[in-house]
Amino acid sequence: MIKVNKLIRTIIEAIKKKKRICIIALAAFVVAAVGGSIFLGRKKIPKISSNMNKVSVKVIEANMDTVTSKESFKASLEASQEGAVSNKIAGKVTQVLFEDGQTVSAGQVLAKLDDTDIRNNIKADEAQLTAAEAQFKSAQSSASSAQLGVNKPQIDLETAQNNYNRTKALYDQGAATKVDLENAESQLKTAESALQSAKASAQASSISTQAQAANIQTAQTNLDNLNESLQNAVITAPTSGVMTGKSINVGQYLSPGAALGKVETISPIYAVIDIRESDLSYVKLGVKAKFKLGDDSLKEYDGVVKSIDAAADPTSRVFKCKIQIDNKDGKLKPGVFGSVEIATDQNKKAITAPLKAIGGTEGNYYVFIDNNGAAKKQNITIGEFDKDNVEIKSGVQTGDEVICTNVGTLQDGDVVKVVSE
Structure with a gap:
C-alpha cells in the first residue's frame, strides 16, 4: 500500500x-x-462444477398416439328439478330464514307468518268442541231414556188390544154389554196414543242426538282447519336443493299463493346441449359424456345422456339433449356455461403426453422439454384427454423429450439430468 x-x-x-x-x-x-x-x-473463487445443481428428472418421448375422437358441444347447466316456494294462507311475515344460493333440505323451515290470531281461534274452537261433546252426551242420555219410555206403552197397547179382542168376542156372543165393549175400545185408543207419544219423544231425542253429533263434527272440522293453518304459517322447502329467486321480507303481508322463491335440485344436475340430426348416430340414451367448465379445462365431470327430445326444434332444427351429472359436492351451479364431450365412432392420431407432465392453469398450460440438458418451458394447447394422457394440439413436436417429474418445481433453464424409470 x-x-x-x-x-x-x-x-x-x-x-x-x-x-x-x-x-x-x-x-x-x-x-x-x-x-x-x-x-x-483476495481468494480465488473456484469454478462451479458442471455436475452441480442438476435436477434429476424422468422424460418421455412425445409420439403420435391413437386418440378416441370426441365431439364437443356448448352446454349450459340447469337444475334437474325445481320446486316453487309459496304460502297457503295470508299473513304477515315474522321471520325469513334463507338467502339466495343457500342449500336447503326438504322440509327445512324457510319463513314464518304471524300465527297469533290462529292460535286464539284454536282455543275458542277447542272450547266449542268441548261444549258440543257435552251436549252430545246429554242428548244421548235423553235418547236412551226416551227409548226405554217406549217399552211400557208398547206393553200397555198389547194388553189393551188383547182385552178389546176378548171383549169384542164376548159381545158378539151376547156375553158382554155394549158398555164393556166401548170401555175396551177406549182403553185401546188410549194405549195407542200413549205409544205414539212415546215414539215421538224417542224420535225427537234421536234427532237431537244427531244434531249434537253434527255440531261435534263441525267443531272438529273447524279445529282441524285451524291446526292446518297453524302448520301453514311455517313455510318449508318443498324439496332439497339451492334457493333462488328470493322475494320475501320481514314485515311483508302475503296473500295466499304468493311466489316466495324456488328450490332448484342440483344433485343431480343437467348439462343441456343442442345436437344435430347427424349426431344422433352416437349421441344416444345411456351414452357416457364428459362435462368441462371451459374448453381448456383439465377438470372433468362424468355424465350420461339422460334424455333426447323426440322432435327437433322447428326453427333451429336441433334436438335438445340433457346430460345427467351426479354433482354430489354441489360445485356445479345452474346457469353456468361449459362444454360436453361425447365420443364418436371414429379415432384419430395425435401427440399425447402424460397428464402429470402438464403444468399451469386453465388457458395457460405448459410442459418442460429436455433441451440438451436444460429444462425448456413450452406453452401448449391441449385437446382431448383421459385420466392418464392429454392430447397436445400445439407446443410439442414428435420426438421432443417431455419432462414428467418435478414439473411443479422446475424453472425455465434449469439444468436437468435424465434418470431412468
Missing part, C-alpha cells in the same frame, strides 16, 4: 511538469500494480 502512495505522488509531480508520456506510463503501471495487489489480496 506504501508503494502505491509513492506512485500516486510521482504522477502528481509529473502532471505539474506536464510530462504526459510519463503520466500515461505511470498510470498504466499503477493500474497494473493496484489490480495485482487487489488480486493478490
Whole structure:
C-alpha cells in the first residue's frame, strides 16, 4: 500500500511538469500494480462444477398416439328439478330464514307468518268442541231414556188390544154389554196414543242426538282447519336443493299463493346441449359424456345422456339433449356455461403426453422439454384427454423429450439430468 502512495505522488509531480508520456506510463503501471495487489489480496473463487445443481428428472418421448375422437358441444347447466316456494294462507311475515344460493333440505323451515290470531281461534274452537261433546252426551242420555219410555206403552197397547179382542168376542156372543165393549175400545185408543207419544219423544231425542253429533263434527272440522293453518304459517322447502329467486321480507303481508322463491335440485344436475340430426348416430340414451367448465379445462365431470327430445326444434332444427351429472359436492351451479364431450365412432392420431407432465392453469398450460440438458418451458394447447394422457394440439413436436417429474418445481433453464424409470 506504501508503494502505491509513492506512485500516486510521482504522477502528481509529473502532471505539474506536464510530462504526459510519463503520466500515461505511470498510470498504466499503477493500474497494473493496484489490480495485482487487489488480486493478490483476495481468494480465488473456484469454478462451479458442471455436475452441480442438476435436477434429476424422468422424460418421455412425445409420439403420435391413437386418440378416441370426441365431439364437443356448448352446454349450459340447469337444475334437474325445481320446486316453487309459496304460502297457503295470508299473513304477515315474522321471520325469513334463507338467502339466495343457500342449500336447503326438504322440509327445512324457510319463513314464518304471524300465527297469533290462529292460535286464539284454536282455543275458542277447542272450547266449542268441548261444549258440543257435552251436549252430545246429554242428548244421548235423553235418547236412551226416551227409548226405554217406549217399552211400557208398547206393553200397555198389547194388553189393551188383547182385552178389546176378548171383549169384542164376548159381545158378539151376547156375553158382554155394549158398555164393556166401548170401555175396551177406549182403553185401546188410549194405549195407542200413549205409544205414539212415546215414539215421538224417542224420535225427537234421536234427532237431537244427531244434531249434537253434527255440531261435534263441525267443531272438529273447524279445529282441524285451524291446526292446518297453524302448520301453514311455517313455510318449508318443498324439496332439497339451492334457493333462488328470493322475494320475501320481514314485515311483508302475503296473500295466499304468493311466489316466495324456488328450490332448484342440483344433485343431480343437467348439462343441456343442442345436437344435430347427424349426431344422433352416437349421441344416444345411456351414452357416457364428459362435462368441462371451459374448453381448456383439465377438470372433468362424468355424465350420461339422460334424455333426447323426440322432435327437433322447428326453427333451429336441433334436438335438445340433457346430460345427467351426479354433482354430489354441489360445485356445479345452474346457469353456468361449459362444454360436453361425447365420443364418436371414429379415432384419430395425435401427440399425447402424460397428464402429470402438464403444468399451469386453465388457458395457460405448459410442459418442460429436455433441451440438451436444460429444462425448456413450452406453452401448449391441449385437446382431448383421459385420466392418464392429454392430447397436445400445439407446443410439442414428435420426438421432443417431455419432462414428467418435478414439473411443479422446475424453472425455465434449469439444468436437468435424465434418470431412468
